Amino acid sequence: MGMSSNVRLLSLTARMSDNVFCVGQLNNKRMQLAKVGEDLATRRAEMMNQQMFKMNIFQNGSNVSMPVNTSTLKTMQNYRLVHTADNSVVNYNEEEYSESELYEMMMNNELYIEQTVSVSPEEYEALSDAEKQLCMVNETEDGTYYSMWQRFDPSVNSNFLTESDDKAIEASEAEYQAELTKLNNEEKKIDAEISKKETEYKALQTEYEAVKKVLQDNIDGSFGKVFNS
Numbered sequence: 001m002g003m004s005s006n007v008r009l010l011s012l013t014a015r016m017s018d019n020v021f022c023v024g025q026l027n028n029k030r031m032q033l034a035k036v037g038e039d040l041a042t043r044r045a046e047m048m049n050q051q052m053f054k055m056n057i058f059q060n061g062s063n064v065s066m067p068v069n070t071s072t073l074k075t076m077q078n079y080r081l082v083h084t085a086d087n088s089v090v091n092y093n094e095e096e097y098s099e100s101e102l103y104e105m106m107m108n109n110e111l112y113i114e115q116t117v118s119v120s121p122e123e124y125e126a127l128s129d130a131e132k133q134l135c136m137v138n139e140t141e142d143g144t145y146y147s148m149w150q151r152f153d154p155s156v157n158s159n160f161l162t163e164s165d166d167k168a169i170e171a172s173e174a175e176y177q178a179e180l181t182k183l184n185n186e187e188k189k190i191d192a193e194i195s196k197k198e199t200e201y202k203a204l205q206t207e208y209e210a211v212k213k214v215l216q217d218n219i220d221g222s223f224g225k226v227f228n229s
Contacts (some may be wrong), residue, residue, distance in 0.1 A: 005215040012208040019201045026194050033187055040179055047172035052099035052165040053106070056158075067099045068113075068160070078116045080149065084109050100165040110149055119146035 053068035057076075066072050073079055073094040081090040081102075090111070097105065107112045119127075119135060124146045127135070131148075138145045 005211055005218065008096065008211050009208065012204055012211065015200060016204045016208065019197050019204065023194055023197045023201075026190050026197070030187065030194075032066070033183060033190070037180075037183055040176065040183065046047050046177045047176070048169055049180065050100040050165040050168045051105075051162055052103050052168070052170065054161045054163055060191070065161070069099045070096045070101055073113070082112055082114055082115050082151075084112055098165075100168040103162075103165070114149040114151050116147045117150045119148055121146070 034168050054065050070092050137149045
């Protein structure tokens with residue numbers, strides 16, 4: 001009986017230690033999920049501030065407000081999108097940017113917009129040869145007209161407005177809620193596992209104390225027999 005009790009105590013001790021280790025691992029996972037939750041909240045706050053440019057243009061006899069993205073710029077012959085790094089014109093067939101993406105890239109000086117502006121004959125003659133090479137010439141029956149591309153800042157242009165990109169914000173919020181639900185489910189699963197392990201530990205501890213008492217009683221009984229003989 002004494003030997004079996006000792007073996008049982010060792011087994012219970014090992015299982016209790018393993019239980020404590022598992023709970024520690026689960027708590028680490030819970031801390032990692034908490035960090036993920038903080039990052040998710042930070043990202044959400046940033047997404048809630050997504051903005052866009054809108055352009056006021058005269059179309060079909062009335063003023064129309066259009067969101068500025070590659071799709072709308074593609075339809076406007078008097079505007080084009082240019083890379084700041086090398087001044088190359090954006091190829092709309094290869095590059096597509098949403099309203100909020102375009103706003104962010106323009107505010108970060110990665111892209112800029114150019115607009116065609118009229119150049120009078122007098123202004124044209126005053127240009128250098130290099131500048132004249134940049135001009136576009138349109139010869140009609142009424143005369144020769146000149147124009148050239150000119151960079152401008154949409155943030156201070158009266159035809160451009162800055163607004164919240166509600167569509168992008170709504171999509172970001174939906175993505176956030178989906179990720180948050182997934183995160184909460186993971187936390188609930190870990191909490192349930194921790195609760196289960198804690199219950200198991202209490203049961204093991206109770207059994208450990210019972211076996212320890214039996215072993216102690218056996219030892220006390222054996223000493224009593226020795227001294228009483």
